[in-house]
Amino acid sequence: MDPIVVDLTPENPVFEMPSACMSCFSEGMTRLMLTKIPYFKEIIISSFSCEHCHNFNSSVQPASSLAEKGVKYTLTVTNIKELNRQVIKSEFATITVPEIDLEIPREAQKGSSSTVEGFLTKTRDGLLDKQPERKEICPELAEQIDKFCSRLDDLLLVEKQFTFILEDPTGNSFIENPNAPKPDPHLKMEHYIRSKDDEDVLGITEMKENAQEENEEENEEEKSQVVQNEESEVITFEAMCNACGKEAVCNMKEVQIPFFKKILLMANVCDHCGYRDSEVKSAGGISEKGQRITLKMTDSDMDLDRDILKSETATVNIPELEVELTCGSLGGRFTTIEGLLHQIKDQLESINPFSFGDSKTPSDKKSGGAMSSVIQGIQDIIDHKILVELIVKDPAGNSYIQNVYAPDEDPNLTVEEFERTAEDNDDLGISDMKTEGYEDDTS
Template identity: 85%
Template sequence: MFCRMDPIIVDLTSENPVYEMSSACMECYREGTTRLMLTSIPYFKEIIVSSFSCEHCNNFNSSVQPASTHAAKGVRYTLTASNITDLNRQVIKSEFATITVPEIDLEIPREAQKGSSSTVEGFLTKTRDGLLDKQPERREVCPDIAEQIDKFCSRLDNLLLVETPFTFILEDPTGNSFVENPNAPEADPFLKTEHYIRSKDDEDLLGITEIKEAQDDEGEEKPQVVQNEESEVITFEAMCNACGKEAVCNMKEVQIPFFKKILLMANICDHCGYKDSEVKSAGGIAEKGQRIKLKMTDSDMDLDRDILKSETASVNILELGVQLTSGALGGRFTTIEGLLNQVKDQLESVNPFSLGDSATRSSASKMSEVIQGIQDIIDHKKLVELIVEDPAGNSYIQNVYAPDEDPNLTVEFYERTEEDNDELGITDMKTEGYEEDAS
């Protein structure tokens, strides 16, 4: 039985309480022991670490489960491994995540190695060991299949030597998986992180569809779309990204002076208290990409500037080596000070292996210096140049001298690359020839 000790969620230290309970062994069906620790990876999220051992047959296994709910979006990490160092990157794979290596047609399904924390090499090596586990029996019963497995494992061994670069893709619809960026807070040129909206199949897999249907079957009166003429706020039914229950979304169209219209969206859940806000452009994608540079000269004035960072924009502070990709913060309409606070919070949570007990001394020192540098900007102790780059052209920093020109603010327009167009979905857009298709 559990011996309840408070607090349940504790820091990741050796003094953490560990709960033990008796459970059946799935190998010999005798009594074994499950050990459970509820903890949190520093600056990442809360997790449940569990292990099972059987003293009768020596069966042992362990797993890692997120103690928090699903993230708002799914996540896809694409790592181009080019040297042995890349094999040592830490990886967290949730129970719903899949790993693929296209070069050798390898796929580690969500059922395999689920709830695991290891390295890139660790996941690939465990896959190889699993394939080789029953090879002596296969060679006796199915020699052709055993030969194919031997050949595949040989290819896997060559891959682990990293004689040529290969692609390691981790995709998780829950958004709770992770691949280490050893260069954090700088962008990693070999690691691409994409946040995506879950599909209907993803929602079915995670049980979100059942939650929606159960709520609909309750027969409760649902909030209708209501427009308040005075405030022009539109309220409609939504689903909470934290607990999956019914929530309310408030949306309002706002005209930013000397820029364009935007949509402010705020989600509120009365069940769990979760709140979230997001900004979206009310218009389409601009003709060209946009790069906005603000050279700070007066902390009082510059920190109070309004800023619109669209969900497709990245944020760079070159003096500190900070590079946050477009998916890091989503869409935000705030002040420069507010954005810097969000950047600081993001850096403290984005990489669990750069801070805390799991970090190396050099990476922890580097990240701490960057976070302190951002705090110095907020505390009016440091002036930097802030760069917001948006291939969709929907971001904005307030010109405090408007309608006159701002001497410290420059806006550059550039031609998007093919990769930019592909990420924005422009490549696959079809705007002509519908009449011919219909006929």
């Protein structure tokens, strides 16, 4: 049986089906192509055309499930070149430009693949559509639209820098990083936990309610149980699968890391679709100072087997390869150095789909080559061919690399404390915390 989702090649099958044109109500043709963007995600490309009225539209939708968290991209556009960055906007994503109070809602240009310039140009063209009729019916509104479109034209000329924000609760949208695998000084990516409103829009709330009702009908016993083992307690409770939305099982256990602190290991298993994932959380609070841990590898056999705890607030840097994994990437992980390198390699292969395959343009060849070089470099570390320096910087102070000489000092491991910046405190939410000085305003 041929696979439903195939690689992006000219030989891919295109499914055609007759469908009604919403413009002239004649019969048109819808074409569907289920494919993969190299090193990104599975997508569905659809287009509709009508030979009677020449109506045409197209869209891009993810064929994969929701990501674990929502994503927010903030791009600072400083020159014309930035307008050429590729953008994928899912049907639930919004685009905003605060400088001119522009918002492209999820209902507009949904399921689109274009450039920054393309989204702004299409917005301007949409506003100017039927402007002559509007000037006759409501000249004041037409004048306001003309002024706003003039401001959009100024943006497209990049006479001064502006901010292009793409926010998607599904986590399936994307803005190109032409500097990959290096960090992009103009592009900031943040992962966030979906709000209740986001879950309502995505239908997650309804999935949870349905799963809860099904479970109550099948089993009226206690939903949480505690399983004792020789070392500590494993707490098992019900959760929702991030892949299929059905009921799954989450196992949580508190573990003491020698010469460090306690952590929470969490593993989710779904019996319906087979999806599995794991995450690590600190069982303690935020440390008084941040920490920078530097490991200078001298023995591949020993160093690759070292345990490492990378919290979700930590960044990972390998200077020799000029690669940095930003805060939030991979979430919290408790593994070995070798295991983390495999995960970084997989992450790098997914961060810039436009530098590979049919998505690649001539200008992408250099960045694509740099990406391949870094990925090969990480593989060389795993294969014991090269030795590098690994730096883990965590403003929360909740990360750890095993000291194989403990309780003595490790000559190849350096742990430095540093004062957090105001930006670090904002990212950790410390600036908004108030733990003392409360007064009863009513007294």
